Amino acid sequence: MESYIDKAKLIFFGRLCRLRTSCLSKQIFATRLFSYLENCTAVNLGFIKDICRILSKYDLYDHLLKFSQVASFPGKNPWKHIVSRAIKKYENLQYESRINGDYDFKLFKMIEPCISEPSRIWSIVQLVPKWSKEMYSLAKATMCVRECVNIKDCHLCKKYVHDGNFVVHAANACVLTQNARDKMWSSISNKLTTHTSAFLNSLDSIDFTCIILGAPLDITQCEISAEDYVDLIHISAQFWHICGYLTAAEEQ
Numbered sequence: 739m740e741s742y743i744d745k746a747k748l749i750f751f752g753r754l755c756r757l758r759t760s761c762l763s764k765q766i767f768a769t770r771l772f773s774y775l776e777n778c779t780a781v782n783l784g785f786i787k788d789i790c791r792i793l794s795k796y797d798l799y800d801h802l803l804k805f806s807q808v809a810s811f812p813g814k815n816p817w818k819h820i821v822s823r824a825i826k827k828y829e830n831l832q833y834e835s836r837i838n839g840d841y842d843f844k845l846f847k848m849i850e851p852c853i854s855e856p857s858r859i860w861s862i863v864q865l866v867p868k869w870s871k872e873m874y875s876l877a878k879a880t881m882c883v884r885e886c887v888n889i890k891d892c893h894l895c896k897k898y899v900h901d902g903n904f905v906v907h908a909a910n911a912c913v914l915t916q917n918a919r920d921k922m923w924s925s926i927s928n929k930l931t932t933h934t935s936a937f938l939n940s941l942d943s944i945d946f947t948c949i950i951l952g953a954p955l956d957i958t959q960c961e962i963s964a965e966d967y968v969d970l971i972h973i974s975a976q977f978w979h980i981c982g983y984l985t986a987a988e989e990q
């Protein structure tokens with residue numbers, strides 16, 4: 739949300755910089771800007787101070803300096819492009835430092851390695867809205883993909899899970915999800931190509947879990963057609979939807 743507000747302020751700042759010099763708004767803006775730049779340590783609240791902070795935050799301050807020195811500023815569309823790229827870069831760096839610094843996100847970063855691209859789950863729901871219920875269950879499962887340190891017994895089958903990762907256990911080994919898994923593998927064999935089916939069979943439990951949670955395919959360096967990928971995510975979502983019911987029934 740903050741980046742949307744920052745973007746709107748930066749676009750507005752660009753509009754002010756591009757106004758004609760004879761325009762009164764431009765003259766007021768320029769006077770306040772130069773006054774701030776001359777003595778920015780003085781108490782100075784309002785738009786100018788705020789926009790200087792935002793330009794620094796996204797590494798765009800050089801544009802302000804160039805404007806103040808030679809009165810030059812990018813055009814409307816180039817500036818929009820520069821702002822979007824800078825915000826995307828900043829948000830990605832923030833996201834990476836957050837998930838790389840926390841062991842809890844070890845698997846989650848395989849599923850969502852980058853924040854600037856829309857989630858594949860979201861893109862598929864946009865494509866086929868009638869799948870939204872199952873896709874919601876899939877999205878919920880991605881939120882649970884972390885290793886539990888304190889609890890090691892599966893709450894469904896009560897079996898000890900050595901790494902405490904119950905999502906990987908549910909997708910590969912839990913006896914209580916066996917029927918749902920059989921149904922998923924049957925759909926994989928029947929609906930997807932032999933190439934995709936063989937590829938999924940060849941994956942280890944971690945990679946397979948990440949793929950059926952919507953991870954990008956490049957984590958496995960395999961090419962699957964776009965049609966197969968959409969069908970695979972739907973099959974996976976149906977599996978997680980059944981698992982969701984199992985979990986809910988167990989918790990009651």
Ligand SMILES: [Zn+2]
Pocket residue numbers: 892893894895896897907908911912913914
């Ligand atoms: Zn289990």
